[in-house]
Amino acid sequence: MSLFILNQDLIFPPVGQADPDGLLAVGGDLSTERLLLAYRRGIFPWYEGRYILWWCPDPRFVLFPDELKESKSMKQLIKRDAFDFRTDTAFSDVISNCKTISRKGQESTWITDEVRAAYTRLHEAGYAHSAEAWLDGQLAGGLYGIRMGNVFFGESMFSRRSNASKYAFIRYIRQLRDEGVQLIDCQVYTEHLESLGARMIPRAVFISLLDRLIQ
Numbered sequence: 001m002s003l004f005i006l007n008q009d010l011i012f013p014p015v016g017q018a019d020p021d022g023l024l025a026v027g028g029d030l031s032t033e034r035l036l037l038a039y040r041r042g043i044f045p046w047y048e049g050r051y052i053l054w055w056c057p058d059p060r061f062v063l064f065p066d067e068l069k070e071s072k073s074m075k076q077l078i079k080r081d082a083f084d085f086r087t088d089t090a091f092s093d094v095i096s097n098c099k100t101i102s103r104k105g106q107e108s109t110w111i112t113d114e115v116r117a118a119y120t121r122l123h124e125a126g127y128a129h130s131a132e133a134w135l136d137g138q139l140a141g142g143l144y145g146i147r148m149g150n151v152f153f154g155e156s157m158f159s160r161r162s163n164a165s166k167y168a169f170i171r172y173i174r175q176l177r178d179e180g181v182q183l184i185d186c187q188v189y190t191e192h193l194e195s196l197g198a199r200m201i202p203r204a205v206f207i208s209l210l211d212r213l214i215q
Contacts, residue, residue: 003019
């Protein structure tokens, strides 16, 4: 397979040309227009060193909101409002925490300063959103991602208090479901999200869902 190198033109190769790991292209930029085109086609960026890599894995890890799994303990936390749940009140703080939080087995972060700036622009344009769990006036955990039509593309989450990110995630999925969102893109497998109901689907099915759910 030959890797597609992006230039300044707003174009991506067909996702079927991705390698077995899902790597599709390298280069380009993180302009709002390019990012929206990428997500619309099921492609997402990931930095490796100074290079922007563009991915579209097969199969795709997703969560259907109606399949959300809530443990008994989480239901109890939500019932007693253990955290103050908010959306879009601290987007910059959420992405900054996702950038700097220490993660087991991960020495560096893909969220560069360029990524943070690009997704902040998406937030200002009304596409990127944050879901937040607050405790005693402090941001305890949260997540951010992109919403297009009835699809939410999850990007990253963090937690500084036990269960804070999971609390924000469940509350946000409930909210998105009520708003008509039918698909949550989780991108790649994690055991944590699998425990919340996420599962693999073929890439072709994923792309067909995007075609139907994003207008």
